Amino acid sequence: MITSIGTAAARRLQLLRMLREAGPAVLLGYASALLLGSVTPAATAAVLALLVSRLDTAATGSTLFDAALLPLALFGGVLLLGHLGDAAATPLEYLARSRVDGAQRARIARLVLAGPTVGALETPEVQAAVRGAIGDPDRGPDRTVGLGAVAALRRLAALAGAVASCAVLAGYAWWLLPVLLVPAGACGYLRFRQGVAVNETWRFADREELHADVWRQAVVSPSEGKDIRVFGLADWLVRRLQRHIDVANAPLWTVMLRIARGEWLPLLLVSAGLVPAYTAVTWSAVHGHSTVAVQTAVLAAGWSLVQALGSGGELLQITGANSALAGYDRLRGTLGGEAAALPDRGALPSPRQPAGGGPPLVRFEQVGFGYPGGARAVLDRLDLEIRPGELLAVVGLNGAGKSTLIKLLSGLYRPTSGRITVDGAELTARNTGSWRSRIAVVFQDFVRYQLSAADNVVLGAAHDRAALDLAARDAGFAPVLARLPDGWDTPLARSRTGGVDLSGGQWQQLVLTRALYAVRTGAQLLVLDEPTAHLDVRTEFEVFRRLAEHRGRTSVVLISHRLSTVRRADRIVLLDGGRITESGTHEELMARGGGYADLFTVQAERFAAAGVTE
Numbered sequence: 001m002i003t004s005i006g007t008a009a010a011r012r013l014q015l016l017r018m019l020r021e022a023g024p025a026v027l028l029g030y031a032s033a034l035l036l037g038s039v040t041p042a043a044t045a046a047v048l049a050l051l052v053s054r055l056d057t058a059a060t061g062s063t064l065f066d067a068a069l070l071p072l073a074l075f076g077g078v079l080l081l082g083h084l085g086d087a088a089a090t091p092l093e094y095l096a097r098s099r100v101d102g103a104q105r106a107r108i109a110r111l112v113l114a115g116p117t118v119g120a121l122e123t124p125e126v127q128a129a130v131r132g133a134i135g136d137p138d139r140g141p142d143r144t145v146g147l148g149a150v151a152a153l154r155r156l157a158a159l160a161g162a163v164a165s166c167a168v169l170a171g172y173a174w175w176l177l178p179v180l181l182v183p184a185g186a187c188g189y190l191r192f193r194q195g196v197a198v199n200e201t202w203r204f205a206d207r208e209e210l211h212a213d214v215w216r217q218a219v220v221s222p223s224e225g226k227d228i229r230v231f232g233l234a235d236w237l238v239r240r241l242q243r244h245i246d247v248a249n250a251p252l253w254t255v256m257l258r259i260a261r262g263e264w265l266p267l268l269l270v271s272a273g274l275v276p277a278y279t280a281v282t283w284s285a286v287h288g289h290s291t292v293a294v295q296t297a298v299l300a301a302g303w304s305l306v307q308a309l310g311s312g313g314e315l316l317q318i319t320g321a322n323s324a325l326a327g328y329d330r331l332r333g334t335l336g337g338e339a340a341a342l343p344d345r346g347a348l349p350s351p352r353q354p355a356g357g358g359p360p361l362v363r364f365e366q367v368g369f370g371y372p373g374g375a376r377a378v379l380d381r382l383d384l385e386i387r388p389g390e391l392l393a394v395v396g397l398n399g400a401g402k403s404t405l406i407k408l409l410s411g412l413y414r415p416t417s418g419r420i421t422v423d424g425a426e427l428t429a430r431n432t433g434s435w436r437s438r439i440a441v442v443f444q445d446f447v448r449y450q451l452s453a454a455d456n457v458v459l460g461a462a463h464d465r466a467a468l469d470l471a472a473r474d475a476g477f478a479p480v481l482a483r484l485p486d487g488w489d490t491p492l493a494r495s496r497t498g499g500v501d502l503s504g505g506q507w508q509q510l511v512l513t514r515a516l517y518a519v520r521t522g523a524q525l526l527v528l529d530e531p532t533a534h535l536d537v538r539t540e541f542e543v544f545r546r547l548a549e550h551r552g553r554t555s556v557v558l559i560s561h562r563l564s565t566v567r568r569a570d571r572i573v574l575l576d577g578g579r580i581t582e583s584g585t586h587e588e589l590m591a592r593g594g595g596y597a598d599l600f601t602v603q604a605e606r607f608a609a610a611g612v613t614e
């Protein structure tokens with residue numbers, strides 16, 4: 001119990017410290033507004049007691065009015081200040097909360113993006129920690145740190161109000177303090193335990209919520225929407241979504257019901273303080289040992305004291321936000337190690353800087369690799385050399401590990417064994433950033449950003465229109481560009497005003513433009529994973545011809561299942577069983593009559609049967 005109270009106190013301090021992100025003016029204004037609002041009940045109690053005592057002792061007529069004038073004016077002042085405090089608190093709270101939340105989201109983004117590899121992001125634990133750290137209030141009892149931080153400040157203000165109520169009570173009947181404080185404190189602790197129980201139960205439901213999230217997104221996504229409608233999946237999907245939500249919420253309902261059934265306990269605790277206090281003061285007033293004024297003060301201050309200490313609203317917000325803090329700590333524990341290994345801790349990779357020097361010599365030396373959690377090794381003691389300026393093609397059957405090879409080359413995963421060297425230096429977390437400024441990669445599952453055509457190519461860097469136009473020409477994108485209503489500035493998303501969507505092949509040309517632009521602005525190794533899979537044969541031929549013009553100045557690694565394209569490469573390697581099993585020119589490999597020759601022959605026969613000439 002002491003540890004959990006200690007942890008909760010440390011978390012609350014952390015939340016309060018986060019309020020600095022709201023800025024000094026907002027924080028000061030908000031704290032003052034809360035303080036005004038929270039001492040109003042105690043001040044009201046004191047002023048009411050003054051009013052009653054004046055009326056009690058004054059005579060009738062004008063004297064009565066004179067006696068009531070000052071307390072009434074004070075009463076009006078207290079009400080006005082209390083109202084001003086409440087009115088200012090709402091917008092300032094919104095501002096403070098959103099600034100704290102904004103800063104937290106930026107911190108999470110930095111942490112997630114600081115690590116050079118993506119392997120950790122694929123684990124359910126990290127995804128759960130990211131969701132936990134964000135603290136989406138739409139999910140169960142999760143709360144954002146901003147909500148928790150303002151609730152922690154409201155709680156402090158409530159405590160200030162409680163102290164003020166204690167001062168009022170002590171002025172009339174000090175012995176009432178322990179009578180009211182002990183049960184109110186116990187009630188507060190009970191509410192805190194309830195909040196913890198709700199949050200701990202919710203954590204167990206997290207995996208179910210993750211499944212539910214996937215289906216929730218599928219329902220509103222236009223791409224999944226096609227499948228859902230065409231295959232008539234709507235009913236099935238909604239039932240599945242509902243089942244995940246039910247399973248996630250079932251334990252939570254149980255805890256909530258238990259709390260609701262136990263509501264007699266807080267009532268008992270509050271009554272245990274208030275009933276004896278009110279009885280004693282009333283008895284004392286009736287028997288002339290104290291005045292009606294004392295009774296008034298005790299009634300008002302006693303109630304506000306119990307309210308301030310025993311209410312559970314803020315505690316639920318705070319315990320919900322504590323989970324967000326714990327989620328962030330878990331995330332830092334998992335991702336922080338790799339991020340911390342970077343030269344500039346916390347700094348994100350900057351947009352591409354032109355790199356000096358010529359194309360690199362890259363070596364895979366006895367590289368082994370298996371995906372985290374994967375049962376089998378995808379690459380097994382693989383040796384491969386990418387020579388400066390060559391056009392190297394990598395071929396292999398589906399699932400052979402070609403894309404995996406590219407991900408390792410890009411530093412997105414680290415080899416499980418062996419090493420990758422660039423001009424003799426091993427590729428590590430430290431030099432991955434500078435290595436990436438030397439490479440340009442087109443992934444098979446490239447990203448279609450909802451940005452303008454130009455921004456989709458340069459991605460954060462300054463535009464160089466001449467280089468953009470040349471890259472578009474090389475990638476065969478120029479004719480598509482000419483038809484875009486606003487040229488390079490056209491948004492590539494139909495959901496945006498004036499936006500258009502591109503066909504699969506046109507997107508591929510745009511992404512090729514992205515890679516070729518990078519080459520024109522300094523990249524020395526171009527890596528293309530199935531870059532022409534969506535292109536028609538004529539466009540593919542033209543693109544390959546342009547690509548080949550870059551060889552010498554830039555090394556090119558090309559993965560393709562279209563062997564008619566691949567045959568023009570300087571060298572072809574066959575990936576099979578996690579290793580490079582064949583290497584040579586098209587003619588050499590055909591003469592050898594091995595795996596490559598088989599693949600090529602099968603493809604050539606298929607094309608011949610279909611009447612397609614190369």
Ligand SMILES: Nc1ncnc2c1ncn2[C@@H]1O[C@H](COP(=O)(O)OP(=O)(O)OP(=O)(O)O)[C@@H](O)[C@H]1O
Pocket residue numbers: 122371372374378396397398399400401402403404405444
């Ligand atoms: N992120 C991942 N997590 C776990 N396993 C993965 C992941 N990505 C790929 N794999 C597995 O690694 C193996 C190699 O996949 P990879 O995508 O590298 O093959 P490929 O040669 O590029 O195939 P294709 O020609 O079909 O594109 C496959 O068995 C695949 O299931």
